[in-house]
Structures are given as structure tokens and as C-alpha cells.
Amino acid sequence: MTTTMESMRAPQGPKGSMLGGNLTAYRKDPLRFLTELQKEYGGVAKIRFGPQTMYVIYDPALLKEVLLTKQEHFIKLKAFQEARLFVGDGLATSEGEKHKRTRRLVQPHFTKAHIQTYAEQMAHIVRSKLDAWQPGERRNLTDEVSDMAFEIIAKTLFSLEGDRYTRAIREPYELINRMCSERMRSLLSVPLFISTAKNRAYKDALQALDLGVYSIIQQRKLKPDQGDGDLLSVMLSAKDESGNGMSDRELRDELMIMFIAGHETSANALSWAFSFILQQPEVEAKLYEEWDRVLNGRDPSAADYMQLTYTQNVLWEAMRLRSPSFFTGRSATADVQIGHFTVKKGQSILFSPYAMHQNPAYFPDPLSFIPERFEGDLLKRIPQFAYIPFGGGPRGCIGNHFAMMEMVIMLCMIGQRYRLRLAPGHPPIEMEALMTLRPKNAIEVLVSEVT
Numbered sequence: 001m002t003t004t005m006e007s008m009r010a011p012q013g014p015k016g017s018m019l020g021g022n023l024t025a026y027r028k029d030p031l032r033f034l035t036e037l038q039k040e041y042g043g044v045a046k047i048r049f050g051p052q053t054m055y056v057i058y059d060p061a062l063l064k065e066v067l068l069t070k071q072e073h074f075i076k077l078k079a080f081q082e083a084r085l086f087v088g089d090g091l092a093t094s095e096g097e098k099h100k101r102t103r104r105l106v107q108p109h110f111t112k113a114h115i116q117t118y119a120e121q122m123a124h125i126v127r128s129k130l131d132a133w134q135p136g137e138r139r140n141l142t143d144e145v146s147d148m149a150f151e152i153i154a155k156t157l158f159s160l161e162g163d164r165y166t167r168a169i170r171e172p173y174e175l176i177n178r179m180c181s182e183r184m185r186s187l188l189s190v191p192l193f194i195s196t197a198k199n200r201a202y203k204d205a206l207q208a209l210d211l212g213v214y215s216i217i218q219q220r221k222l223k224p225d226q227g228d229g230d231l232l233s234v235m236l237s238a239k240d241e242s243g244n245g246m247s248d249r250e251l252r253d254e255l256m257i258m259f260i261a262g263h264e265t266s267a268n269a270l271s272w273a274f275s276f277i278l279q280q281p282e283v284e285a286k287l288y289e290e291w292d293r294v295l296n297g298r299d300p301s302a303a304d305y306m307q308l309t310y311t312q313n314v315l316w317e318a319m320r321l322r323s324p325s326f327f328t329g330r331s332a333t334a335d336v337q338i339g340h341f342t343v344k345k346g347q348s349i350l351f352s353p354y355a356m357h358q359n360p361a362y363f364p365d366p367l368s369f370i371p372e373r374f375e376g377d378l379l380k381r382i383p384q385f386a387y388i389p390f391g392g393g394p395r396g397c398i399g400n401h402f403a404m405m406e407m408v409i410m411l412c413m414i415g416q417r418y419r420l421r422l423a424p425g426h427p428p429i430e431m432e433a434l435m436t437l438r439p440k441n442a443i444e445v446l447v448s449e450v451t
């Protein structure tokens with residue numbers, strides 16, 4: 001999309017208002033704002049949110065500089081500070097040495113090889129959830145897959161059983177997610193120390209979330225032998241160069257980020273995948289053909305994963321059109337040259353996987369759901385960083401293999417066990433861009449027997 005002329009010009013962008021800049025347009029409809037900018041300005045656009053100048057990058061080559069080759073000049077987007085209120089200073093928000101140390105500590109639990117060891121536990125959780133479903137029922141699919149994804153994180157990483165933690169953490173998080181997105185998008189939000197009804201509800205939810213996570217840490221400290229080698233035990237025994245272990249606050253932050261980053265994104269991606277499958281019978285038919293051929297009624301194991309290529313492509317395509325992480329960004333810690341322009345210290349970069357995945361140069365017929373486009377190594381034929389549902393570079397998603405494995409397992413197991421249809425009179429499934437991109441209202445399905 002970047003033409004030679006364009007690549008020599010200083011980045012341009014829409015004018016916006018004097019005070020808020022482009023914030024009103026963004027707030028009104030962030031997805032439209034981010035896609036329209038790409039159409040109008042190509043590889044990079046310059047915008048302003050209040051006093052903050054930002055460059056929105058759509059050109060994969062420029063993004064590669066930000067995320068990989070010049071990444072040492074950037075930190076996570078400053079606007080994400082609001083999220084720190086609840087995620088704290090864990091792997092996704094920390095910087096520098098602290099980030100590197102935690103990433104090294106956590107990484108072995110997320111390698112392709114290690115993820116295989118979680119497959120049976122993942123399948124076990126999905127199986128026990130599906131046992132409670134009955135043909136003829138109406139179910140809120142979005143909630144069901146969120147519960148499954150949450151329990152999978154709780155069990156595989158922290159050896160926690162059952163749905164007690166789902167309620168203690170997932171429920172307050174729902175309100176926090178909404179309030180946090182609202183506050184991040186507003187120029188002036190009411191400071192939390194001012195006691196409004198909204199602020200009180202937000203603070204209560206934050207407290208409930210804290211309580212849920214701290215209680216997990218305390219229980220494990222009382223019974224340190226539980227959880228044989230799981231991520232929580234590794235974190236509890238980790239020491240820094242000076243021989244100090246993690247404080248309760250640090251442990252809380254790391255657990256929190258795994259719970260939050262680890263369940264909502266996968267649940268959203270899977271909900272979106274179902275939204276397409278349920279509306280495209282030819283996709284559903286190809287999935288059944290693959291499951292019959294590879295699994296023949298069995299639950300999937302880690303060994304089956306590589307054979308389930310169409311299932312994987314359905315998920316890749318769902319994440320192309322409905323990237324759960326619809327935008328993210330970085331702030332510059334020094335003046336840095338990116339392509340033909342300089343990002344000044346303190347200025348920010350935004351990038352939107354959602355918008356970039358609609359670039360017709362890499363994804364012909366971009367708005368159609370076509371899983372087959374991923375066949376024949378699409379990702380090797382398009383530039384690096386053109387398809388980025390999991391971000392990229394040293395701050396790319398640590399849970400990418402985990403997410404793919406759990407989503408494949410959930411999709412196959414739900415589909416093999418029950419036939420789902422959108423509930424009669426279901427309204428169109430709309431998008432809601434909160435911290436992540438999710439279906440605006442629940443996806444309600446009618447469950448029936450597979451015939």
C-alpha cells in the first residue's frame with residue numbers, strides 16, 4: 001500500500017479538534033477509525049489524542065522496525081497505564097531487566113514441546129464442561145468458552161481445580177474490563193479517589209480481583225508441595241541475582257496477567273470462529289470431514305494437532321478478521337528513526353492487527369471468511385509482520401502455542417459432541433472493542449445431538 005511518493009513524505013493524518021485531536025473520532029468507533037486511516041493514509045498515519053502525538057503504522061516493514069529491529073527504543077504504550085491499575089507490573093506491562101528476567105523464567109512453560117503436556121488436561125476440562133450440556137438447551141457460547149479457557153489456565157499453569165476461581169476472578173474482571181477501556185479512551189476521567197457510583201463499583205471489583213488472586217498465592221504457600229513443577233511453583237521458588245524471591249505483590253501481578261491475557265483472548269477468538277462457522281455451512285462441513293478423518297469420534301490429543309490443519313486455518317482466519325488484540329502500541333524512550341520519519345521521545349506508535357489484516361495486498365477479498373487462504377504457507381508468502389494476531393518480536397505473545405492448542409481442542413470437542421445452531425431470532429453478531437475485540441452480545445446457541 002505504501003507508494004514511493006508516500007514513503008518520502010512526512011506522515012499525514014486527519015486534523016481533529018483543537019483539544020482532543022482525533023480522540024472523539026476514535027472513541028466513537030475505534031475499529032472504523034483504525035481501518036479508515038489505513039485506507040486514507042496507507043503505511044503510516046499521524047494522529048493526536050489530546051496532547052499525545054501518535055503514529056499509526058500499517059506498513060509491515062515499518063512495524064518490524066518498531067517491534068523487532070529497533071525495539072530497544074520503545075516501551076509498552078503509555079496509555080496502557082490505566083490497565084496497570086489491575087494488571088500491575090507483570091510480564092505484559094513490565095520493562096527492561098525485570099521483563100527479560102520474568103520472560104526467561106516463564107518461557108519454558110510455553111514452548112511448543114511443553115504445551116503438548118497440557119493437551120490431556122485441556123481436553124479433560126472441556127470434556128467435563130460438555131458433560132453438563134444437554135441436547136435441546138440454549139447456551140451462551142461466549143460465556144461457556146470463556147469458562148473453559150479460564151479453567152484451562154487455572155489448571156495447567158497453577159494446578160487449580162474447579163470453577164471457584166472462575167467466579168472469584170472472571171466476574172469482577174468483566175466490570176473492570178469495561179471501565180478500564182472507557183477510562184483509557186477518555187481524555188478526562190474522574191480520578192478514582194472521587195467517590196462516584198461508577199468509581200466505587202470499579203474499586204470494589206478491583207478489590208475482589210485482588211482478593212481472588214492473593215488467596216491463591218496464600219493457599220499455595222501453606223501447601224507448597226502442591227502443583228509439582230507448575231508455573232506457580234516455579235515463580236514461588238525463583239530468585240533474582242541478589243537471591244531475593246518474588247514478593248506477594250510481584251506474584252500477584254504475574255498471576256493476574258496470565259489469567260487475564262490467557263483466557264479472554266482465546267475465548268474471544270474461539271467465539272468469533274464459531275460465529276463464522278455457524279453462518280457458513282460449507283466451513284462446518286469441511287471441519288466435520290477433517291474431524292471424521294483424523295479423530296473418528298476420539299477426543300483430540302497433542303499428536304493429532306498437526307493433522308488438524310483445516311481446523312487451525314479456521315482459527316487463523318477468525319483471528320485475521322476478528323483479531324482479539326485489535327490494537328496495541330509502544331511509546332518511544334528516545335528519538336528514533338522509523339523508515340522515513342522520526343518518532344520523538346515520548347511519542348507513541350499504535351498498530352492494529354484488526355486493520356492490518358484487511359490489507360487487500362496480502363489478503364485478497366479481505367472481508368470474506370476464507371480459511372483456505374492459509375493453505376500453502378501463506379505466512380511465508382506475505383511480509384513478516386503483515387499478519388500479527390499474536391504481535392511479534394521480544395514482546396510478542398508468549399501464549400501463542402498454548403492458545404492454538406487449546407482452541408483446536410475446544411473447537412474439535414464441542415463440534416464432535418454437539419451440533420450448534422444460532423438460537424432462533426438471533427440478532428446479527430456485532431463487534432465490541434473493549435480491551436479486546438469481543439462479540440457485543442452473547443452468542444446464543446441451540447445445542448443438539450450430532451446425527
Ligand code: HEM
Nearest residue numbers: 092261262265266269325328389390391395397398399403
Ligand atoms: C488467541 C489468543 C491470544 C491472542 C490473540 C493473544 C495476543 C497477544 C498479543 C497481540 C500480544 C502482544 C501485545 C503487544 O505487542 O503489545 C500478547 C502478549 C502476551 N500474551 Fe497473548 N494472546 C493470546 C493468548 C494468550 C495466552 C493463552 C496467554 C497465556 C497463557 C497469553 C499471555 C500473554 C502475555 C503474558 C503477553 C505479554 C508478553 C510480553 O510482553 O512479554 N496470551 N498476546
